[in-house]
Amino acid sequence: MSLNIVEKINANEAVSLALQGSLDSDTAPQLDERLNRIIGPSTKVVAFNMAGVTFISSAGLRVIFKTLKLMKSRGGQVSVTQMSKGVRKVFEIVKVMPDLTVFASQTEMDDYLEAIQRRAEGAFGEGACL
Amino acid sequence: MTLTITTEDRVASIIEAVKNRLPSDCHDSDVMYDCCTIIDEFHSNMREHVAPDKHSVSWRLTVAYRSGVICLCFQYKGERFDPTGADEVEPLPIEDRSIGGLGLSLISELSDKIDYTYRNGMNTLNVEVGTIGIPKEDDPCL
Numbered sequence: 597m598s599l600n601i602v603e604k605i606n607a608n609e610a611v612s613l614a615l616q617g618s619l620d621s622d623t624a625p626q627l628d629e630r631l632n633r634i635i636g637p638s639t640k641v642v643a644f645n646m647a648g649v650t651f652i653s654s655a656g657l658r659v660i661f662k663t664l665k666l667m668k669s670r671g672g673q674v675s676v677t678q679m680s681k682g683v684r685k686v687f688e689i690v691k692v693m694p695d696l697t698v699f700a701s702q703t704e705m706d707d708y709l710e711a712i713q714r715r716a717e718g719a720f721g722e723g724a725c726l
Numbered sequence: 727m728t729l730t731i732t733t734e735d736r737v738a739s740i741i742e743a744v745k746n747r748l749p750s751d752c753h754d755s756d757v758m759y760d761c762c763t764i765i766d767e768f769h770s771n772m773r774e775h776v777a778p779d780k781h782s783v784s785w786r787l788t789v790a791y792r793s794g795v796i797c798l799c800f801q802y803k804g805e806r807f808d809p810t811g812a813d814e815v816e817p818l819p820i821e822d823r824s825i826g827g828l829g830l831s832l833i834s835e836l837s838d839k840i841d842y843t844y845r846n847g848m849n850t851l852n853v854e855v856g857t858i859g860i861p862k863e864d865d866p867c868l
Contacts, residue, residue, distance in 0.1 A: 598738065618762065620737045621770040651759040653766035654829040661825040668820055682759040689835045690828050695820040 599623035600648070601630050609672075609716040610641040610709045616648030619656030628659045635663070640672030641712055643705055647678035652686050664695055673697050677705045728788040733777040737766050740787070747789045748796065760836045760855050761796050767829040768800050768809075768851070776804050795838075800851040806844045809833055809851060 598617050605612035611634050617623065635642065642663050664674045677699040679687065687693050699705035727747045731740055741762050745753050752758050765787070777783035785802035812830035834840060839854040 618738070618741075618766075620762075620766045621773070622737045650754075651762040651766075653763045653770070654826070654832055655766070655770060657828055658825045661820065661823070664820050665825070680756075680759070682756045682763075685756075685760075685836075686763060686832065689832060690815050691817040692820065694817075 599626055601627060603634065604645070605643075605706075605709055605713075606634050607709075607713050607716075608636075608638055610643065610712050611635060611639055612643040612645070612705070612709055614645040614648065618650050619652040619659075621653060621655035624653075624655035624659050627656070628662070631659065631663055635666070638716075640667060640670055641675060641709065642667055642672075643675040643677070643709055645677050645702055645705070646680070646683055647702075649680065649683050652683050657686070657690055657692070661692070664692070668695070675699060675705055675708070677702055727790070728786050730784055730786055731769070732782045732784050733769070733773045734782050735769075737769060740765060740769060744787070744789050744798075748791050752791065752796065757796060757855050761798060764798065764833050764836055764853055764855070767833050770829060771809065772802065775807070776802065794856060796855045798853045798855070800849075800853070802849055803847050804849060807849060808842045808844070810840050810842045 599619060600616040602614040602616070603612070604614055611631075613630070615627070619627065631642070644660075660674065667674050674695075675697040678701070679698075687696070699708065729740070729743050729747075744761070744765065745758070748758070772783060772785055783802070783804075785800065788799040788801070790797040790799075809830050810833075812834050814835075815828065815831050833853070836855065837853045838856045839852075841852045843850045
């Protein structure tokens with residue numbers, strides 16, 4: 597199974613991706629490459645909808661960990677929603693759940709990302725008036 | 727049923743071949759996806775450690791389904807390497823962690839039963855993943 601990556605939001609501070617397929621040793625480089633391209637210097641939140649992810653292996657985890665380290669170093673975060681039981685189990689085995697912001701639904705995550713974006717635009721607007 | 731796999735094979739094609747050897751009601755089950763992760767970890771390990779110079783190396787995967795349990799037998803000729811001794815992942819904050827070294831822990835943790843032997847230059851790893859929730863060997867209730 598291949599990996600399909602759908603960009604849902606690619607804004608100033610937030611990037612949101614929906615993943616479909618397997619996040620394995622053949623497909624993880626594809627996600628890594630996409631993230632390298634879309635994460636900008638001001639990106640602070642990377643959000644993943646995992647509803648379509650059938651399974652994840654350590655190669656996929658490495659990409660998530662790398663992104664998480666980068667976002668944490670900027671005071672940001674990695675958010676996930678709609679993990680399958682199997683994907684959640686893998687995240688729990690590697691004890692990464694405390695470092696992730698988990699949303700119960702895509703709607704909840706979208707609301708959060710919109711709030712971040714509004715705040716960023718507001719801050720930009722205020723700065724522009726100075 | 728035994729598959730001969732090379733380190734050049736794509737994970738998706740291996741998974742497809744494994745699914746074809748299992749009952750269809752297993753195909754999209756959580757247990758099957760646990761097996762997919764285990765297979766990818768073994769395959770990655772072969773690519774990175776047994777065939778690091780990019781020469782193609784073959785290994786064998788025997789797949790069986792018995793009484794609700796998926797049995798995977800991984801075999802390859804080479805130096806002895808026991809993948810069952812991985813430590814449990816330490817609960818460190820992400821800032822203090824290495825991003826690698828998780829594969830062997832995943833193989834052990836996702837398997838309900840795991841057994842390694844080395845005979846006549848052949849590494850053999852037997853893994854069982856239960857479709858009906860068989861208890862772990864180290865379950866204190868046993």
